[in-house]
Amino acid sequence: MAVIITYGSSFASCPIQAITYLNNQGISDTFIRGNVCKMVGNHIDAGTYPTLDVLYPDVGTSALTNHLNLINPINTDGAFRRTFGGGVTFDPILGTKGDGTTGFYDTKYNTSNMTLASGGGMIISILDEGSDGIDVQAYGSLVGLYLLSKFGGSVYSGALNGVDTPISNSTSKGIYGVVREPGNSTQITTYIKGVTCNSLKSYQNPNSKIWGMSRDGTSFFTNKPQGGLCIFKNATVAQMNTIASIMNQFNIDMGRI
């Protein structure tokens, strides 16, 4: 039976943005290509694509088939290709996963790109709770564990973490996001599968890099697998929710959740 993929209502075929990424990453599997095409088409249709600076679909089977940024899929740090370190495994369905002790990636993204007045942030898909024992509620925001920053040397802290209020109704699996609402320089809103939790505190350091899958360079790593990361700016609250919904649907289509 043929696999029928809808690319987004505005597209009779796969959007060129998706094709470029898939070709540059050497992704040939038709099932994966179709779902990436659909996801990108949905972002374009919904008007969220222009807000995205970074989108990693996590559909590769190795570091080199997983490192490019879909929004600008060229092999340079300036285009936010990510680099991997430590123990990381790659699977299009099971996700990109650290080993819980050493694995991380660096997006090269500097959060100074997110001005305080604009709506910026990140949304990540966590596919499984893993076995690292990291409790989401205990630490306020799971995103803080993943969207990590490194200040030169051994001091690590959050770019958009710093959240000190536990999120209610959270679990370790699902779509997570930490965002800065437009026009609000202090308030951070966390979205979990479309549920909005307000009044979380955070801060931003403009000189930091964002890390994924590790909290710091010495001991706090996680093995929760990831199925996609978006970094965006100048987005409305409605667009932030739409980004989360599209990425959630992408993971459903991929058979990840």
Next chain:
Amino acid sequence: MIVYKISKSIAENIRGIEYAEGITFNPIEDINSNWFVSEIQLKNWTKNLDLFDVEDLESIEYEPIPIENPFIA
């Protein structure tokens, strides 16, 4: 979790070196001041690098350094 102990000097030498295409060694220190690499790094080591002998490494149980609050700057 079982990890593989290396010396501090080896850790400093291999940090940032690619052990496979697109991914680098990332040695970590545990609570007992042991430096180590994880099993996945050794298992997926495909690059021809004369850095250390895997057979000589002692396996130890990973004991992380506790962190009271991961969100404190």
